[in-house]
Structure formats: structure tokens, C-alpha cells
Amino acid sequence: MKLKQPPYLFLYLNIISCFLIGINAQETTLIIKAEKPLSQGLRDSLQLQSSYNGFDMVKQKTDTVFLSLLHMGYIDSELRELKKQDDSTYIADFYLGRKYNTLKIYYSKNDFSPKELQKISSQITDTYFLLPFEKTPLSLTKLATIQNQKGNAFARVKLTEIEKDENDELTATLFLDHGNIRTVDSIAIKGYEKFPKSFLKYYAGIKKGKIFDRQKLIKKNENLNSLGFASSTKAPEALFRKDSTIVYFYLEKQNHNQFEGILGFATDEETQKLELNGYLNLQLNNNLNYGEQFLLNYKADGKEQVEFRTKATLPYLFATPFGVSAELKIFKRDSSFVTTEQQLRITYQINPSSQTYIGYRGFESSNLLDEILVGTPIEDSKSKFILSGANYIKNQNKRLFPIKTYLSLDFGLGNRESKKEKENQYLAETRLNNIFYLNHKNSIFAQLTANALFSETYLVNELFRFGGINSIRGFDENSIDASLFSVLNTEYRYQFNESVFAHSIIDFAYFENPTLDLRQKLYSFGFGLGLTTKAGLFRFIVANGSTQEQNFDLGNIKIHVSVTSRF
Known part of the structure; x- marks a missing residue:
């Protein structure tokens, strides 16, 4: 019997423990x-x-x-x-006592200016400002941030002498412990040691000697992600020594070479046969760790229209804000003419978002026709232009759409020489686009492109050429000649996730062709789909274009398929 008592004893203890726990948990x-x-x-x-x-x-x-x-x-x-x-x-x-809704805070103009205090208070005098009592902690934090942005990385703000005045109002004195003013004395890069440091100074605006401001450094660090050939792995950090401040950036190199191909399908109006056109674009970026770019572009529309373009860009020569670019273009239209264009530009980086340039453009065109066609002025000619312009870019850290806003203005002053005469000419080109965000998934993209050539007379082989996937969609590539044109591209975009989006296409255009005495409006409607795959960015576009004198015809539908691969 004694051997059976312990189990009963444990049972009684468990019951008592549960009872006590129940009392405590009441x-x-x-x-x-x-x-x-x-x-x-x-x-x-x-x-x-x-x-x-x-x-x-x-x-x-x-x-x-x-x-x-x-x-x-x-x-x-x-x-x-x-x-x-x-x-x-x-x-x-x-x-409880009395509830104080407002706090009167006395301050010194040597610490904060009235303009700075406007960020936290709407009632400011030369000696004090008023704060809602409940917002005091948040307001003091904002004042400390203002001092941090001035380089006082260790600044502390607090209230002292809190008391009631003769009117029984609550008052306090603002005390500022400045700490030591810090500047960026040294910059170190971890992870991608061969990163071209000129991009830190001129592209991102990160310079030695500037006042240390952590929030600005974080924002500028995000700009580096828009370069494409480098990305930030984490926020910058600072090492504060007794007499210096070292800022560390953590970057890694990204493959940013691109290969793009486009296949277009259309029905020939005369033969009703399916036609194939093509487009290839090769970009080599930063392979030498200098931030350089080499571009090779080829287009053929299946109707003996061929365009070749190559361009090389070297930014920030000798660690200065100056850069240089050289470009060659060759265009051939069946057996009518061939043109060759060379451009040389010297660029200057004004600030991280803006750039200006001066340059030279040489243009030469040859008539390939055995005989002159009436009403089609095509002649051998040469033209020279002095160019100037500027552009503004606002980048964003988004994989599919890295550029939020872009604006470029270009002007040229020159002349054209032909067998008949020498004639002065002027040209102007502009492009503006922006993404308007409705919310995280919905946005509207709008782009305006306008070019104009001013001259007393015009030749067919010197006119601008537009139309196609990168211009007004629903028309063949470079199928429209104009001395003046403007194109408005609009897209309503819906982004399903970071890899897939769909969009509408609504394009409008106006152009003038004085060689044909033609002024016309164009319209284009359609839709598109973008998808990031292992092979790259796949885009599928369907568009139908027409003129103001035509009705929409399903036979005019153009289908464009492109894949942009990064390697």
C-alpha cells in the first residue's frame, strides 16, 4: 500500500496547483x-x-x-x-489639475531661425513660439533633425526651465547642445572597389567637404541604383573619429549590357503578303569600369529601308564634370538616297539631374536615282550645324521604369550646300516625358516629342523621319517624312507586380511635309504587355494607326514583339 501513495500525492498537488493558478489568473x-x-x-x-x-x-x-x-x-x-x-x-x-494645451517656448535666433521654426509652429515671435503641448516630443525631434542636416550629427535639443509665468501659462526654454559640426572628410566604397568614383561626385552629388547629413546621403545613395551597372546593398554608414568623418558606401557591380530585338508583322497593301521587319539594339555599359557606353543599332523594315547607328560615350573625363560622345548614323531608302550623319558633343554635368552640351553635326546625303523624279526633290547635299542643348533626368528606383521624368532641348544653327545654292538652316528638337502615379499599381505615362527644321527650301533626303514602336505606334518604322512634327504618346499602365504590366496605347501626331505640300494629323490606338522573363524584358504591342482622312481598318494593325536581354 505504501508504494501506491506517491501517485495519489502528486495528483493532489496538481489539483491544488491548478486551483491556485485559477485564483491568480482571476x-x-x-x-x-x-x-x-x-x-x-x-x-x-x-x-x-x-x-x-x-x-x-x-x-x-x-x-x-x-x-x-x-x-x-x-x-x-x-x-x-x-x-x-x-x-x-x-x-x-x-x-488631474489643469490641462495645459499650449506651451510657450523661448528660443535664441543663434540656434534656430524663424523660418526653420515654421516647420513645427505657426505662431512665432522674435523671442518665443507656441506649440500644442501634445506635439512637443515630435517637434523637438524635428528640430534635432534640422541641426543634423547642418552637420551637427550629435546635436541634442531639450526643454529647460519649465515653469508657469505670471499669467499661469506654461513656459520653457529651448536648449541646444550643438555637438561638433561634421563634414564628409573621406569616402570609401565597399564591395565594388573599382566603381568609377566620378559618378559619386557628379552623378549622385556626393562630395568631400560637404556638411554631413545622413538623410541626404541615403537619398543620394538611392540615386546610384538608377545607374544600372551598380546597386546599393545597404544604406551608407559613417565612422566618426575625433577629427574626421568617413562615409562608407556598400555597392555591388551589376551586369548592364543589353541586347534587344524586335520582330514586326504587317500585311502588304498591294500583295496582301505577310512582311517581316527587324530591329536590333546592342548596348555595352561600364565593361571597363569607367561608366562608358557603346551603342550599336540596326533597323530594317523589309522594304529596303535600312538604318545603322553607333555611338560611344565617355563621361567625366579626367575626373571632371566634362564628358564626350561621338555618333555615326547611316540611312538608306531603297534606291532613292543614302545619308550619313556624324555628331560630336562635349557635355557638362551641371548637377546630378541636369546636363548641358555643345557640339557639331555634319550631314551628307547622296542621290541614288538615275533620273530626277518630278515632285520629289532629292539632291546631293552637305550640311553643317553647331549644336547646343540641355537635358534633365529624374530617376527612380524601379526596375521596369527607372526614369520618372525626362526633358531635353536641342538647338542647331547651320547651313546646307547643294549644287544649286548655299542656304542657312535652323533646327530644334525637344522631348518631354513623365510618369504620373495614381497609386502603387496604376499610373499614366505621357511623352511629347517635337522636331522642326527651318529652311527656305527642303529636300526629301534631309527631312526628319518618324513612325514606329519608338514614335507613333501603328505605323511602319521611319515611314513618315516631315520638316516639322510633334507626337504625343500616352499609356495607362497597370502593374500587376514588379515583373508584369499591361498598358493602353493612345497616340496623336501632327506633321508637315513641304516637299509634298502636306499637313496631316495621325492617330493610333492599341494595347501592350510587358513581362520580365529569364531571357529579359518581353514586350508585346498591338496598335492600329490611321490618318484624319481614313477610318480605322483592321488590316492596318501592326504587331510588335521585342525582347530586351541583359548580360
């Missing part, structure tokens, strides 16, 4: 009272519960209520008594 009520009735709004602000799990939770909540009252402006409040009414009820007796 729900407890806390009643808050004061010298005056508490409004329902005040009770809601204190976030009072109907019950608490034991005395410890009641005591903790009582302390929280006391701190909350102080933050609300009841600075005279105190807990008079916390007493037990019965086994499950406690009463916390508070003295």
Missing part, C-alpha cells in the same frame, strides 16, 4: 477616478480595458495612465492612491 477590474468626472474622450485616449489579469497588470496600467496624463498636458497630475475595493476590483484615485 480577472481584475480597474476603476479610474479623479477630483472631476473624466470625459469619454479622455477615457478613450487612456485606452482603458474592462479587465486585467492580476494586480501586476493593474499596477502597470496605472503607471501608463499617469505618463499619458503628463503627455496630454496634465502636468500637475498625481496618483493619490491605488487601493483594493474587493477581491476583484482596484480603484486608482488621480488628481
Whole structure:
């Protein structure tokens, strides 16, 4: 029998333990009272519960209520008594006193200017400003941030001499501990040691000697992600030494070479046969760790229209804001003419977003026709232009759409020489596009392109050529000649996720062709789909274009398929 007693003993102990636990876990009520009735709004602000799990939770909540009252402006409040009414009820007796809604803070103009104080207060004099009492902690944090942006990385802001004045209003004095003003004395790059450092200075605007401002450095660091050939792995960090500040950037190299191909399908109006046109684009970026770019472009529309283009760009020569680019274009239209264009530009980086340039453009065209066609002025000619212009780019850290805003203005002054005469000419080109975000997934893209050539007479082989996937969609590539044209491209975009988006196509254009005495409006409607795959960015576009004199015809539909691969 003695051997069987221990199990019963353990059972009795378990029952008693459960009973004691049940007593300790008994729900407890806390009643808050004061010298005056508490409004329902005040009770809601204190976030009072109907019950608490034991005395410890009641005591903790009582302390929280006391701190909350102080933050609300009841600075005279105190807990008079916390007493037990019965086994499950406690009463916390508070003295509230007067609620102070406003705090008058005296300050020195040597610490903060009235303009800086406008960020936290709307009532400012030369000696003091007023703050809503409950916003005081947040406002002090903002003032400390202002000092941090001035290079006072260790600045501290607090209130002293908190008291009541003769009008029984609450006053305080703003105290600023400046700390040491810090500047960026050294910059180090971790991960991608061969990163072209000129991009830090001129592209991102990160320079030695500038006042240390952590928030600005983080923002500028994000700009580096838009380069494509480098990305940030984490936010920059600073090492503060006694007499210097070192800022560390964490970057890694990204493959940013691109290969793009487009296949277009259309029906020949005469033969009703399916035609194939093509487009190839090769971009080599930063393979030498200099930030250089080499571009090779080839287009053929299946109708003996061929375009070849190559361009090389070298930014920030000798670690200066100056760069250089050289470009060659060759265009051939069946057996009518061939043109050759060379451009040389010297660029200057004004700031991280803006760039200006001066340059030279040489243009030469040859007539390939055996005989002159009436009404088609094509002649051998040469032209020379002095160019100038500027552009503005606002990047964004988005994989599918890295550019939010782009604006370019280009002007040229020159002349054309032909067998007949020498003639002065002027040209102007502009492009503006922007993405308007409705929310995270919905946006509207709008782009305006306008080119104009001003001359007394015009030749067919010197006119601008537009139309196609990169111009007004629904028309063949470079199928429209014009001395003046403007194209408005619009897209409503819906982004399913970071890899897939769909968009509408609504394009409008106007152009003038003086060689044909033609002025016409164009329209294009359609839709497109973009998809990021392992092979690259796949785009599928369907568009139908027509003139103001034509009705929409399904036979005019153009289908464009492109894949942009990165390697």
C-alpha cells in the first residue's frame, strides 16, 4: 500500500496547483477616478480595458495612465492612491489639475531661425513660439533633425526651465547642445572597389567637404541604383573619429549590357503578303569600369529601308564634370538616297539631374536615282550645324521604369550646300516625358516629342523621319517624312507586380511635309504587355494607326514583339 501513495500525492498537488493558478489568473477590474468626472474622450485616449489579469497588470496600467496624463498636458497630475475595493476590483484615485494645451517656448535666433521654426509652429515671435503641448516630443525631434542636416550629427535639443509665468501659462526654454559640426572628410566604397568614383561626385552629388547629413546621403545613395551597372546593398554608414568623418558606401557591380530585338508583322497593301521587319539594339555599359557606353543599332523594315547607328560615350573625363560622345548614323531608302550623319558633343554635368552640351553635326546625303523624279526633290547635299542643348533626368528606383521624368532641348544653327545654292538652316528638337502615379499599381505615362527644321527650301533626303514602336505606334518604322512634327504618346499602365504590366496605347501626331505640300494629323490606338522573363524584358504591342482622312481598318494593325536581354 505504501508504494501506491506517491501517485495519489502528486495528483493532489496538481489539483491544488491548478486551483491556485485559477485564483491568480482571476480577472481584475480597474476603476479610474479623479477630483472631476473624466470625459469619454479622455477615457478613450487612456485606452482603458474592462479587465486585467492580476494586480501586476493593474499596477502597470496605472503607471501608463499617469505618463499619458503628463503627455496630454496634465502636468500637475498625481496618483493619490491605488487601493483594493474587493477581491476583484482596484480603484486608482488621480488628481488631474489643469490641462495645459499650449506651451510657450523661448528660443535664441543663434540656434534656430524663424523660418526653420515654421516647420513645427505657426505662431512665432522674435523671442518665443507656441506649440500644442501634445506635439512637443515630435517637434523637438524635428528640430534635432534640422541641426543634423547642418552637420551637427550629435546635436541634442531639450526643454529647460519649465515653469508657469505670471499669467499661469506654461513656459520653457529651448536648449541646444550643438555637438561638433561634421563634414564628409573621406569616402570609401565597399564591395565594388573599382566603381568609377566620378559618378559619386557628379552623378549622385556626393562630395568631400560637404556638411554631413545622413538623410541626404541615403537619398543620394538611392540615386546610384538608377545607374544600372551598380546597386546599393545597404544604406551608407559613417565612422566618426575625433577629427574626421568617413562615409562608407556598400555597392555591388551589376551586369548592364543589353541586347534587344524586335520582330514586326504587317500585311502588304498591294500583295496582301505577310512582311517581316527587324530591329536590333546592342548596348555595352561600364565593361571597363569607367561608366562608358557603346551603342550599336540596326533597323530594317523589309522594304529596303535600312538604318545603322553607333555611338560611344565617355563621361567625366579626367575626373571632371566634362564628358564626350561621338555618333555615326547611316540611312538608306531603297534606291532613292543614302545619308550619313556624324555628331560630336562635349557635355557638362551641371548637377546630378541636369546636363548641358555643345557640339557639331555634319550631314551628307547622296542621290541614288538615275533620273530626277518630278515632285520629289532629292539632291546631293552637305550640311553643317553647331549644336547646343540641355537635358534633365529624374530617376527612380524601379526596375521596369527607372526614369520618372525626362526633358531635353536641342538647338542647331547651320547651313546646307547643294549644287544649286548655299542656304542657312535652323533646327530644334525637344522631348518631354513623365510618369504620373495614381497609386502603387496604376499610373499614366505621357511623352511629347517635337522636331522642326527651318529652311527656305527642303529636300526629301534631309527631312526628319518618324513612325514606329519608338514614335507613333501603328505605323511602319521611319515611314513618315516631315520638316516639322510633334507626337504625343500616352499609356495607362497597370502593374500587376514588379515583373508584369499591361498598358493602353493612345497616340496623336501632327506633321508637315513641304516637299509634298502636306499637313496631316495621325492617330493610333492599341494595347501592350510587358513581362520580365529569364531571357529579359518581353514586350508585346498591338496598335492600329490611321490618318484624319481614313477610318480605322483592321488590316492596318501592326504587331510588335521585342525582347530586351541583359548580360
